[in-house]
Amino acid sequence: MLEQLPSPSEKRLAIRVTPAAERAIRSGHPWLFEQAITKESANGRPGDIAIVFDRKKRFLAVGLYDPKGLIRVRVLEHGRPAIINQQWFHDKIAAAAKLRAPLLETKTNGYRLVHGENDGLPGLVIDRYDNSYVVKLYTTAWVPHLPVVIEALQAIADPYRVVLRLSRDAARQKSALFGLENGAILFGAPLDGPIRFQENGLYFEADVVRGQKTGFFLDQRENRARVEELAKDKSVLNVFAYTGGFSLYAARGGAKSVLSLDSSHPALNAAARNFELNPALSGVRHRLLKGDAFEKLSELQKSGNLYDMVIIDPPSFAKSQAEIDRALASYARLVRLGLNVLEEEGILVMASCSSRVEADEFFKLVYRTAREARRPLTEITRTAHALDHPIGFKEGAYLKCLFATG
Numbered sequence: 001m002l003e004q005l006p007s008p009s010e011k012r013l014a015i016r017v018t019p020a021a022e023r024a025i026r027s028g029h030p031w032l033f034e035q036a037i038t039k040e041s042a043n044g045r046p047g048d049i050a051i052v053f054d055r056k057k058r059f060l061a062v063g064l065y066d067p068k069g070l071i072r073v074r075v076l077e078h079g080r081p082a083i084i085n086q087q088w089f090h091d092k093i094a095a096a097a098k099l100r101a102p103l104l105e106t107k108t109n110g111y112r113l114v115h116g117e118n119d120g121l122p123g124l125v126i127d128r129y130d131n132s133y134v135v136k137l138y139t140t141a142w143v144p145h146l147p148v149v150i151e152a153l154q155a156i157a158d159p160y161r162v163v164l165r166l167s168r169d170a171a172r173q174k175s176a177l178f179g180l181e182n183g184a185i186l187f188g189a190p191l192d193g194p195i196r197f198q199e200n201g202l203y204f205e206a207d208v209v210r211g212q213k214t215g216f217f218l219d220q221r222e223n224r225a226r227v228e229e230l231a232k233d234k235s236v237l238n239v240f241a242y243t244g245g246f247s248l249y250a251a252r253g254g255a256k257s258v259l260s261l262d263s264s265h266p267a268l269n270a271a272a273r274n275f276e277l278n279p280a281l282s283g284v285r286h287r288l289l290k291g292d293a294f295e296k297l298s299e300l301q302k303s304g305n306l307y308d309m310v311i312i313d314p315p316s317f318a319k320s321q322a323e324i325d326r327a328l329a330s331y332a333r334l335v336r337l338g339l340n341v342l343e344e345e346g347i348l349v350m351a352s353c354s355s356r357v358e359a360d361e362f363f364k365l366v367y368r369t370a371r372e373a374r375r376p377l378t379e380i381t382r383t384a385h386a387l388d389h390p391i392g393f394k395e396g397a398y399l400k401c402l403f404a405t406g
């Protein structure tokens, strides 16, 4: 699979940028946008190494070039020259692995090993599921470097298999993929179904080819653990349940019933299977509800259903700047709908994964909406990122979650 890829070009592109981009790069930002480039020494190919200079031809950064991307260069090294070779990739991945070491003490073998920009490898994600690894590319600029990345991964993690996932944008750039497809096995044995892994001692399966992200929302692990701590004797409604992450933790925490609501049939099927993987949870009543969250929440309210804990973890509503207002309105609607089915003094768990909606704005919106609905909230805690999702730049801070009673 990897043999068919071209070697990375020996040629270095020289790039000059606008003063604004110069400042952004000096402050450590990893993205250089198309319109910030004032001069290019040649027409670059995906994955060429670009050297970025300021107006006075002073060195600024080394990056990966993507001729089709709005983000034209992703910075690999700021402020000092670097030779981007196997050793360089090895050092970056090894540093990322070291940061995650504490997770290995927690009966967890599903986590994010490399979190793109935030681990100094912009546009590259590597998730571990037991001894399989999923490499997800957000730009085809990584394609010529895949062989050295995989070699580095082999030296550090000894994977049994490595699976490729492509972002929608990357998957469209067929000519830069050299036959690679989403779901391709880059190394090791073919897949024979979802991959089973452990998170805090619970078993889950992830469909690493068709599942969202790389098959599981690894970023919510700590929030799931908090739900477990709060769930004893509670009836729990898990809205946007996906494959039941929060539901299983609630069940293990002693919930008296759990209802998983999602619009995706395959996701709910997987949630049911995940319960079956954990026989210790078989005593807990778990039900599935398929449908649109907004509609189903209204219906549940109309039929008089109330829950002691309502978890709302919607998909990212603001995929672009223009969608922010609509996203905020959707969050507000969900808070109102959630409070309508929350018992008095019940617990609301409200999450947002839109990086364009800032944490403060989100928390304020939740509180304001609750006040206006005459269900003022009292905070239990607010949370951000787990250690396998470090925050390396502004856009990296996307996840926020409020635990409150109301």
Ligand code: SAH
Residues within 6 Å of the ligand: 216, 217, 220, 240, 241, 242, 243, 244, 245, 246, 261, 262, 263, 264, 267, 291, 292, 293, 294, 313, 314, 315
């Ligand atoms: N809480 C989950 C992750 C949620 S991801 C976890 O911890 O694993 C978002 C989920 O929302 C996806 O499963 C998707 O199928 C579902 N979804 C998206 N739009 C929806 C809608 N309008 N109604 C119900 N579910 C929806």
